[in-house]
Amino acid sequence: xxxxTQLDSHVSVSEGTPVLLRCNYSSSYSPSLFWYVQHPNKGLxxxxxxTSAATLVKGINGFEAEFKKSETxxxxxxxxxxxxxxxxxxxxxxxxxxxxxxxxxxxxxxxHP
Amino acid sequence: xxxxxxxxxxxxxxxxxQVTLSCSPISGHRSVSWYQQTPGQGLQFLFEYFSETQRNKxxxxxxxxxxxxxNSRSEMxxxxxxxxDSALYLCASSSGGAALNEKLFFGSGTxxxxx
Numbered sequence: 271x272x273x274x275t276q277l278d279s280h281v282s283v284s285e286g287t288p289v290l291l292r293c294n295y296s297s298s299y300s301p302s303l304f305w306y307v308q309h310p311n312k313g314l315x316x317x318x319x320x321t322s323a324a325t326l327v328k329g330i331n332g333f334e335a336e337f338k339k340s341e342t343x344x345x346x347x348x349x350x351x352x353x354x355x356x357x358x359x360x361x362x363x364x365x366x367x368x369x370x371x372x373x374x375x376x377x378x379x380x381x382h383p
Numbered sequence: 384x385x386x387x388x389x390x391x392x393x394x395x396x397x398x399x400x401q402v403t404l405s406c407s408p409i410s411g412h413r414s415v416s417w418y419q420q421t422p423g424q425g426l427q428f429l430f431e432y433f434s435e436t437q438r439n440k441x442x443x444x445x446x447x448x449x450x451x452x453x454n455s456r457s458e459m460x461x462x463x464x465x466x467x468d469s470a471l472y473l474c475a476s477s478s479g480g481a482a483l484n485e486k487l488f489f490g491s492g493t494x495x496x497x498x
Contacts, residue, residue: 311491312491313387313473313489313490313491313492314473314475314487314489315489316486316487319486360426365428368414368431368433368438368439368479369414369416369428369431369439369475369477369485369487370416370428370431370439370441371418371426371428371487372428373425373426373427374425375425376425376426
C-alpha cells in the first residue's frame with residue numbers, strides 16, 4: 271500500500287531563511303508524488319509533482335523537491351521564506367487509482383518577520 | 384477561466400438528517416473527485432467520477448454517495464448524518480485523461496457542521 275509520512279507537524283522559520291519540509295514515502299513501485307499547499311479558508315493548490323522524469327522537481331513560488339529513492343524521501347525546500355508562504359503543506363502520493371490521492375498529515379509552516 | 388465552485392460554503396445540520404453538496408468543475412473538465420478533511424483523520428479520498436461513472440471509491444460507508452451529471456457537475460450526498468461527519472468537503476476537478484497523475488484543481492470546500 272502507498273503511504274506518506276510528514277516528519278514535522280509544525281515548522282517555524284524567519285522570513286528570508288530556508289524552508290525544509292520533510293516527507294518520507296512508502297510504495298511498492300515507482301510512486302507519483304506531489305506537494306500541495308492549503309492557505310486558510312482556501313482550497314488546495316498543487317506546488318509540484320514528481321513522475322520519474324527528473325529527481326529534482328521545481329514547482330511554483332520558488333519551491334522545489336528532490337526525490338531520493340535510497341532514502342524514500344521527497345522533501346520540499348525553498349531557499350528564502352516569504353510571509354505569504356505561511357500555510358499548511360501536504361505531501362501526497364497517488365494510490366494507483368484515478369485521482370485517488372493519499373495525503374500526509376500535513377505540516378503547518380509559520381513564517382516570522 | 385472560472386475555478387472549481389462548491390456550494391454551499393457552509394452547512395449546519397442535525398444528526399439523522401441528510402445533506403447534498405454540489406460541485407461545478409472547471410469548464411471542460413470531466414473528472415470530479417471528492418475528499419473529506421477533518422482535524423483527526425486529515426484528508427481522505429471519497430470517490431471519483433468521470434463521464435457520469437464512478438471510477439474509484441475510498442473506504443467510506445454507504446451513507447456517502449455521489450453522482451455526476453452529463454454537464455460534469457457533481458453532487459455528493461450523506462444520509463443519516465453523524466457527528467463525525469462534520470468536516471470540510473473538498474471537490475477537485477481534472478480533465479480526466481488517461482494519465483493517472485494529472486493535476487487536480489480544488490475548490491474552496493463546503494464546511495459541514497453536524498449538531
